[in-house]
Amino acid sequence: xxxxxxxxxxxxxxxxxxxxxxxxxxxxxxxxxxxxxxxxxxxxxxxxxxxxxxxxxxxxxxxxxxxxxxxxxxxxxxxxxxxxxxxxxxxxxxxxxxxxxxxxxxxxxxxxxxxxxxxxxxxxxxxxxxxxxxxxxxxxxxxxxxxxxxxxxxxxxxxxxxxxxxxxxxxxxxxxxxxxxxxxxxxxxxxxxxxxxxxxxxxxxxxxxxxxxxxxxxxxxxxxxxxxxxxxxxxxxxxxxxxxxxxxxxxxxxxxxxxxxxxxxxxxxxxxxxxxxxxxxxxxxxxxxxxxxxxxxxxxxxxx
Ligand code: GLU
Numbered sequence: 001x002x003x004x005x006x007x008x009x010x011x012x013x014x015x016x017x018x019x020x021x022x023x024x025x026x027x028x029x030x031x032x033x034x035x036x037x038x039x040x041x042x043x044x045x046x047x048x049x050x051x052x053x054x055x056x057x058x059x060x061x062x063x064x065x066x067x068x069x070x071x072x073x074x075x076x077x078x079x080x081x082x083x084x085x086x087x088x089x090x091x092x093x094x095x096x097x098x099x100x101x102x103x104x105x106x107x108x109x110x111x112x113x114x115x116x117x118x119x120x121x122x123x124x125x126x127x128x129x130x131x132x133x134x135x136x137x138x139x140x141x142x143x144x145x146x147x148x149x150x151x152x153x154x155x156x157x158x159x160x161x162x163x164x165x166x167x168x169x170x171x172x173x174x175x176x177x178x179x180x181x182x183x184x185x186x187x188x189x190x191x192x193x194x195x196x197x198x199x200x201x202x203x204x205x206x207x208x209x210x211x212x213x214x215x216x217x218x219x220x221x222x223x224x225x226x227x228x229x230x231x232x233x234x235x236x237x238x239x240x241x242x243x244x245x246x247x248x249x250x251x252x253x254x255x256x257x258x259x260x261x262x263x264x265x266x267x268x269x270x271x272x273x274x275x276x277x278x279x280x281x282x283x284x285x286x287x288x289x290x291x292x293x294x295x296x297x298x299x300x301x302x303x304x
Pocket of ligand 1: 061062063064094095113157164189192256257258259
């Protein structure tokens, strides 16, 4: 298959959509990102890579970090994670408070904000230095020690994170947050502020395409059964309340973030990352969704 040719075709076909959608300017530091950016990077298990566009430029991975957070905590405490967070799609926006109230402070899944806030709380309990350990984990998966948090983005979000604060407080009132509210919020915003390029993110995400084992270092980061569960949650909950649409149009497990990135993978075959900052009304990259739909259609590859 001529993957390079396919990526180049996609780059042409998405031109009318470039610049469309809205930037996640509710985080002030993200408001200045150039909406016209587009990068797409495909990495196969045999190490061949194909790319178009701005694939080396760093962007804020935001909620994509929730996959790494889940993988790291699961590698430490296993199934216990699911005692405090469910695994059902929410069908509500990622920062919605309504379900939390009537479901007794147990978040629907680990990939919406409330779920990731509980995971952050678990990381504070079970990891010695969660801030350093998550970054090291991502660096190791990507094989790149230059990956870092962007403190400016983290601080910018902390300053306006009233809804996240409301969620942590609500969950604390139900006994599902064990640490200090401010400590949880600080760490969560820091996790969201990781910056990566499409190329780095595809390298890190490839561990999921390889069933939890590093392709180059052959290290078993998570067990096969943990991999299976994380992948299932990506498939059902990875795209806010657009997970059904993503499965319908693209057909790959993955995760999006409001920084405009989407990381996805085909088990046993490849990881693929698209970045374009203009978001649709559900918070997913408008161009990213289209580009991935074109990719799985043209290549005839998807999990279905
Ligand atoms: N840090 C963002 C927030 O909590 C993450 C949102 C996202 O990427 O889904 O609002």
